[in-house]
Amino acid sequence: xxxxxxxxxxxxxxxxxxxxxxxxxxxxxxxxxxxxxxxxxxxxxxxxxxxxxxxxxxxxxxxxxxxxxxxxxxxxxxxxxxxxxxxxxxxxxxxxxxxxxxxxxxxxxxxxxxxxxxxxxxxxxxxxxxxxxxxxxxxxxxxxxxxxxxxxxxxxxxxxxxxxxxxxxxxxxxxxxxxxxxxxxxxxxxxxxxxxxxxxxxxxxxxxxxxxxxxxxxxxxxxxxxxxxxxxxxxxxxxxxxxxxxxxxxxxxxxxxxxxxxxxxxxxxxxxxxxxxxxxxxxxxxxxxxxxxxxxxxxxxxxxxxxxxxxxxxxxxxxxxxxxxxxxxxxxxxxxxxxxxxxxxxxxxxxxxxxxxxxxxxxxxxxxxxxxxxxxxxxxxxxxxxxxxxxxxxxxxxxxxxxxxxxxxxxxxxxxxxxxxxxxxxxxxxxxxxxx
Ligand code: XIL
Numbered sequence: 001x002x003x004x005x006x007x008x009x010x011x012x013x014x015x016x017x018x019x020x021x022x023x024x025x026x027x028x029x030x031x032x033x034x035x036x037x038x039x040x041x042x043x044x045x046x047x048x049x050x051x052x053x054x055x056x057x058x059x060x061x062x063x064x065x066x067x068x069x070x071x072x073x074x075x076x077x078x079x080x081x082x083x084x085x086x087x088x089x090x091x092x093x094x095x096x097x098x099x100x101x102x103x104x105x106x107x108x109x110x111x112x113x114x115x116x117x118x119x120x121x122x123x124x125x126x127x128x129x130x131x132x133x134x135x136x137x138x139x140x141x142x143x144x145x146x147x148x149x150x151x152x153x154x155x156x157x158x159x160x161x162x163x164x165x166x167x168x169x170x171x172x173x174x175x176x177x178x179x180x181x182x183x184x185x186x187x188x189x190x191x192x193x194x195x196x197x198x199x200x201x202x203x204x205x206x207x208x209x210x211x212x213x214x215x216x217x218x219x220x221x222x223x224x225x226x227x228x229x230x231x232x233x234x235x236x237x238x239x240x241x242x243x244x245x246x247x248x249x250x251x252x253x254x255x256x257x258x259x260x261x262x263x264x265x266x267x268x269x270x271x272x273x274x275x276x277x278x279x280x281x282x283x284x285x286x287x288x289x290x291x292x293x294x295x296x297x298x299x300x301x302x303x304x305x306x307x308x309x310x311x312x313x314x315x316x317x318x319x320x321x322x323x324x325x326x327x328x329x330x331x332x333x334x335x336x337x338x339x340x341x342x343x344x345x346x347x348x349x350x351x352x353x354x355x356x357x358x359x360x361x362x363x364x365x366x367x368x369x370x371x372x373x374x375x376x377x378x379x380x381x382x383x384x385x386x387x388x389x390x391x392x393x394x395x396x397x398x399x400x401x402x403x404x405x406x407x408x409x410x411x412x413x414x415x416x417x418x419x420x421x422x423x424x425x426x427x428x429x430x431x432x433x434x435x436x
Contacts, residue, residue, distance in 0.1 A: 027325040031306075031317075032065030032102075034324035035287065038280060039331040041066040041103055042324070043289035045259065048072050048089040050297060051096055055311040059293050060096075066103040066147075068258070068289050069093040070299075073106055074114040078138050082118045082130060087141055094145055105258070105289065106146040108153035108196060109135045110180050112167035120168065128172040132183045139187035148192035148226055150258070151184045152177050158199055162209035162352060177213070178222045185223040196228030196258055202238025203247070203355050203426055212350065214251050228258035231275060232291070232300075235266025239357055240425055242278035243383070247428040249284035259291040261304035262316070272306070273319040280328025346371050347410075347433040349378045353426035360426040363419045364394075364401070366433060368410040373435040375408040377401065378418075380431045386424030393418035 028034040031042035043066025050056045060067070071077055072089035079085050097104040110131055122130060139149060155177055157165040164170050177195070184193050195214065200207040210227065217224045227248045238244075245255050257279055262271045279285035292298040296309035306317040346369040353362035366376055379400045382388070393416075394401040407416045 029321070031063045031321060031324065034321055036065060037324070038328050039286070040279070041287035042320075043067055043102065043105065043287060044293050045070040045107075045289060045291045046093060046096065046293070047297070048092045051092065056293055056297065057096075059307060059311055061100040064102060064293075065100075066105065066287055066289060067093060067097040067100075068105040068107045070292070071114070073138070073142075074108060075111065075119060075134060076114045076116045079119075079134055080116050082116075083133075085137055085141065090142075094142065098145075103147040103287075104145065105256075106139075106142060106149035106191065107258075108150035109138060109184060110151065110169060110176075111153035112165060112169060113154070115168075123168055123171060125172070127168055128176065128179070131169060131172070131176065132179055135180050135183040136187045139184045139191065142191075143188040144190055146188065146191045148194050148256070149184055149188070150196040150228055151180050151193050153196045154198065155195075156197055156206050156209050156213075158206060160205045160354070162205040162212075164209075178217065181217070181223050192225040192254065193223055194226035194228045194256070194258075195224060196230060198230035198232055198259070200229050200244070201231050201233060201241055203240040203244045203353055203360075203428070204238075205352070205354060207244055208352050211247060211251070212352075214248065214253060218251055218253070224253060226254040226256060226286075228256050230259035230291075231257050231261075232259060233262045233271055233275075233304075235263050235271075237271045237274050240355055241274065242281055243425055243428060245278055245282045245285050249282050250428070253284070255279075255282065255285045257285070257288040260288060261291045261298060261300060263300075264295075264303035268304075269315040269319040272316045273323045276320050276323035277326075277328070280323070280326075283331050286331050347373055347376055347435040349431040349433040351380070351427060351431065355426050359421070359423050361419060361421045362426055363417050364431065365415050365417050366410060367415050368412055368435065370412055372412045372414075373408065373410040375436045376403050376410070377434045378431045379434075380427045381429045382422065382427050383425045386422050386427075388420050388422045391418065391420040394420070396420065 028037055035042035042064060044064045045068045047070045069090055072093050094104050155165055157163055169176050181193050248255050262268050279288055290305055292305050294307040294309055294311055295303040295305050298305050306314055308314055348367045350365050351362045353360045364378060377400055382399050388396055393407055410416050
């Protein structure tokens with residue numbers, strides 16, 4: 001069904017069935033049921049060691065319809081000695097999730113942290129082979145039972161580089177991530193395969209690096225289905241939070257908020273609501289998971305969750321529930337594939353923005369295709385209200401940039417760069433490049 005009709009159809013269906021419309025007496029009263037009204041899930045990270053706590057399991061089974069093992073499916077937990085796999089605690093999480101009818105997210109097949117000691121000491125092809133074997137073994141053990149795997153966790157560097165984080169895995173070669181995704185697909189063809197990271201809670205150099213990787217994977221047929229935005233948040237939220245979700249969705253992958261927690265003491269309830277609304281506004285944002293249940297269960301000490309240490313609902317809980325009940329765009333169960341970006345005659349262009357509140361600069365890389373260019377134009381579509389204030393290494397007219405004298409000639413397969421500054425949010429759509 002065309003996406004624009006879905007929200008209307010869902011609203012009509014809800015109205016006809018007399019269910020769950022914001023503010024009325026039938027609005028759903030738990031996080032999971034409220035999220036389910038728009039086809040989404042609301043999950044929590046859970047720990048095997050807490051499953052004996054009856055307050056914990058009561059809240060879990062009442063409120064949540066997805067679970068993620070907080071530590072139990074990580075490499076150090078599942079393969080403590082090379083080739084000897086222990087699934088006891090991972091299986092307990094799986095069984096608990098199944099018992100309450102929840103989706104189970106697998107977390108995480110490969111990561112630079114929480115590696116077993118034996119892997120930490122390895123490098124080169126021995127490590128590569130061990131890592132791929134790990135992916136294959138664990139994904140095979142859980143085949144058919146995991147709705148989505150975080151195949152690779154936190155592989156990009158913080159800061160402005162937009163590049164990969166150094167790690168023993170990265171040093172086995174830049175293709176380690178795609179090798180992991182291919183192995184995971186082969187082992188469990190029905191699991192959605194996700195890339196997951198933090199400090200990606202808006203348009204910034206790190207999220208743009210990941211965006212470029214996902215776009216590259218999609219263009220080359222590397223299997224990837226989803227991107228997880230961890231969203232470990234402080235007292236503010238980036239103004240481009242929703243836009244960032246949307247740009248990933250526009251690449252043709254689902255997006256999930258995978259490890260949400262928000263520092264208490266600032267604007268906690270509002271920030272939780274903003275995250276909820278942002279996900280609901282993007283049809284391919286299919287679910288939200290908080291990283292723990294009560295503040296006392298959290299890995300953080302700043303009370304970042306929806307329930308206090310006694311298991312009571314906090315203000316943040318109510319703001320999330322209300323936002324979920326206010327509804328949003330309905331996920332399309334069978335989305336039409338996104339059209340491939342239209343390459344112009346012989347060139348493509350990619351943006352790498354650096355944004356701040358109210359403005360940005362961006363570099364633009366022009367890639368010649370298979371034949372040389374003697375000149376180029378790049379047309380950018382700006383988010384509404386934005387203007388271009390300055391450009392370098394190109395002339396600008398409206399939002400179309402043209403080469404200057406010294407950078408019009410680009411050899412086949414070569415690149416050149418220009419840049420510009422603007423107000424408002426940076427453009428997210430792929431620019432149209434026209435070569436001559
Ligand atoms: C954390 C767990 O919550 C802690 O119990 C553990 O000691 C360290 O890892 N990003 C991730 C999660 O992807 O796996 C991390 O979980 C939090 C940051």
